[in-house]
Amino acid sequence: MIKDIIKRDLSVPKLNDSAINILAVMEEHKISHVPVVDENNKFIGLIDELSIINMNNIQHPLSSMKKNMKNIFLVENAHIFQSIQTVTSHLLSIIPIVDENHIGASIKFRELVTTYSENKDLLMMGGYTQGQDPVLDQAIAAWPKITEFIKQKESKKEDFNSSSSQLMQMFGG
Numbered sequence: 144m145i146k147d148i149i150k151r152d153l154s155v156p157k158l159n160d161s162a163i164n165i166l167a168v169m170e171e172h173k174i175s176h177v178p179v180v181d182e183n184n185k186f187i188g189l190i191d192e193l194s195i196i197n198m199n200n201i202q203h204p205l206s207s208m209k210k211n212m213k214n215i216f217l218v219e220n221a222h223i224f225q226s227i228q229t230v231t232s233h234l235l236s237i238i239p240i241v242d243e244n245h246i247g248a249s250i251k252f253r254e255l256v257t258t259y260s261e262n263k264d265l266l267m268m269g270g271y272t273q274g275q276d277p278v279l280d281q282a283i284a285a286w287p288k289i290t291e292f293i294k295q296k297e298s299k300k301e302d303f304n305s306s307s308s309q310l311m312q313m314f315g316g
Contacts, residue, residue: 155180158187158209162201166192178239179205179212185307186241188212216241251314255282256289288313 156165158181169177175192187209194211195201216239217226230238259282265271266283273280292313 155184156205157182158206159204161204162195162198162208165190165205166195166201169195174236176236178216178237186216186239189215189235189237189239215239248311248314252289252310254278255285255314258282259286259289285313 154168156168156177156179158179165177165179169175169192176189178189179187181187190205190208190212194208195205198208213233215229215233215235217229219240221240226238229235255278258276258278259266262271262276262279262282271279273283292309
């Protein structure tokens with residue numbers, strides 16, 4: 144398993160870190176890719192050295208490069224051969240390892256939101272009969288929980304751990 148050989152000495156850059164500082168981290172560790180997280184340590188994506196170098200201003204934070212980040216990662220219980228295949232097929236110098244439970248809950252959340260959104264017109268017109276699509280049935284049943292989960296007053300701050308815990312309670316993990 145990949146978790147048995149993970150190297151954890153890389154200080155993971157945050158979205159608000161300046162690009163020039165990230166280049167220094169990459170040079171120090173002799174890597175050409177680096178995972179980027181948000182202020183709550185949630186994985187945002189993987190960015191490569193060339194994308195950073197080609198920025199208009201490397202003094203700016205990485206947040207301006209969010210669209211260039213790749214959503215490539217492995218979960219802790221991935222087999223070593225899966226990591227080799229991923230690194231080789233994407234020509235990576237590093238691969239982020241993320242929490243399997245959180246990713247599973249995030250994937251389920253996205254699946255339900257996408258399914259509901261894609262069928263919203265059909266639902267509003269009354270053209271859907273329950274039982275035709277099990278995933279859509281789940282999305283319909285979960286929609287009140289989903290909308291409550293994503294609502295947040297502008298003045299209220301939520302921390303990542305409580306949001307992550309709530310997400311995993313609702314959608315598995």
